[in-house]
Amino acid sequence: MTTVARPPATGESLSIQNVVKKFGDFTALGGVSLEVPSGEFFTLLGPSGCGKTTLLRIIAGLEVPTEGRVVLLGKDITPLPANQRPVNTVFQSYALFPHLSVWENIAFGLKSRRMDKAEVERRVKYGLEILQLERFKDRLPHQLSGGQRQRVALARALVNEPQVLLLDEPMSALDAKLRAEVQVQLRRLQQQLGLTFILVTHDQDEAMAVSDRIALMRMGHLEQVGTPDEVYERPRTRYAAEFLGAANLIKGLRLPMGFEASFGKLALNRTPPWDEGYVAIRPERVRLSEVEPRQNGLRVRVREAVYRGAYQEVWLETRRARASDELRESLSSSAMASSSLETRRARASDELRESLSSSAMASSSLEPCDIRVRTAPHPTFQAGQELWAELPADALVVLDE
Numbered sequence: 001m002t003t004v005a006r007p008p009a010t011g012e013s014l015s016i017q018n019v020v021k022k023f024g025d026f027t028a029l030g031g032v033s034l035e036v037p038s039g040e041f042f043t044l045l046g047p048s049g050c051g052k053t054t055l056l057r058i059i060a061g062l063e064v065p066t067e068g069r070v071v072l073l074g075k076d077i078t079p080l081p082a083n084q085r086p087v088n089t090v091f092q093s094y095a096l097f098p099h100l101s102v103w104e105n106i107a108f109g110l111k112s113r114r115m116d117k118a119e120v121e122r123r124v125k126y127g128l129e130i131l132q133l134e135r136f137k138d139r140l141p142h143q144l145s146g147g148q149r150q151r152v153a154l155a156r157a158l159v160n161e162p163q164v165l166l167l168d169e170p171m172s173a174l175d176a177k178l179r180a181e182v183q184v185q186l187r188r189l190q191q192q193l194g195l196t197f198i199l200v201t202h203d204q205d206e207a208m209a210v211s212d213r214i215a216l217m218r219m220g221h222l223e224q225v226g227t228p229d230e231v232y233e234r235p236r237t238r239y240a241a242e243f244l245g246a247a248n249l250i251k252g253l254r255l256p257m258g259f260e261a262s263f264g265k266l267a268l269n270r271t272p273p274w275d276e277g278y279v280a281i282r283p284e285r286v287r288l289s290e291v292e293p294r295q296n297g298l299r300v301r302v303r304e305a306v307y308r309g310a311y312q313e314v315w316l317e318t319r320r321a322r323a324s325d326e327l328r329e330s331l332s333s334s335a336m337a338s339s340s341l342e343t344r345r346a347r348a349s350d351e352l353r354e355s356l357s358s359s360a361m362a363s364s365s366l367e368p369c370d371i372r373v374r375t376a377p378h379p380t381f382q383a384g385q386e387l388w389a390e391l392p393a394d395a396l397v398v399l400d401e
């Protein structure tokens, strides 16, 4: 790819100020505020229907906000129609003209703006070069692969020299392998050009791979905004922890020096803001060993271990989870003789009581808890194996809600 000097960051930004969007009685965006510095790759991430496309369309000028403003480089662009904004959008469908060649597709918008012929030539040549499309310039869209079509759509948007490029799920039509390639190209292109890119996606891997910052959206609100590692390593809520990869969510009670879960006490690095709530730990942060760790060690039993090539996924049952499973089993067995039922019920509930490490716990709503671990593929673990699991304090994230 051609090397183009990245312009110095101006520090000026796209500013979304208190944007509300209502469709009749339905509130699609409930007061969203955001600052995106120039030259940033910013991603709106969230599940279907959370409002990310609506926000993108408001930035593009394709939708009018019910309340709030969109300010670009210090100028309020809220009243400007789409074609007068220094913003271009690449859509999911690419929307190429099937009867026009690659060259003509890229030139189309420029020509319709009655741009000088020499300038059209210069810009199309630049677009073909930056997206490595020179060899395909005379082909029709149906003679291109999905990835090549996607690059034509990008070139067509870039030749308009927008200040902000909006990307609405531009990779969703590509297969997984090609998508990963295009992600790398897109990131490299954005860094070369130093343009502001705003991407909409529901794919968390994609968001992590390309973005400087991610805004995780939930039902018309921003749940959390941060760099990929901030949102992954330090999710603030259960929703954020679960949306960005797998997480063990452990419910418990605040103690003066930590936290008490159904299976025992854990040291934390931060005092929880609640009396009863959740901490999270990523499966790859749990350590397994034969020897008791110095801190935050749990005696566990392997419920299931699945070999996945590059890693191994292990489900562990904690002592409390096991005791309560046994209790449930013994209570639900109708075939048992009533005398033996009484004995077993008494034994199981004794075990359960024993495993409750505090009296506060007995009255709380703490659920038994399995721990999911992602670890090296070897040595392989076996179902039934007894082990120690360490939940390091620095990997336990106290969730606010």
Ligand SMILES: Nc1ncnc2c1ncn2[C@@H]1O[C@H](COP(=O)(O)OP(=O)(O)OP(=O)(O)O)[C@@H](O)[C@H]1O
Binding pocket: 023, 026, 028, 046, 047, 048, 049, 050, 051, 052, 053, 054, 055, 202
């Ligand atoms: N023109 C419209 N009229 C009524 N409701 C709409 C309109 N456009 C969007 N909505 C609703 O607003 C909500 C947000 O839609 P939006 O398209 O922004 O979601 P999204 O997060 O981009 O989802 P997806 O990933 O499925 O595209 C949805 O519940 C949708 O049904």
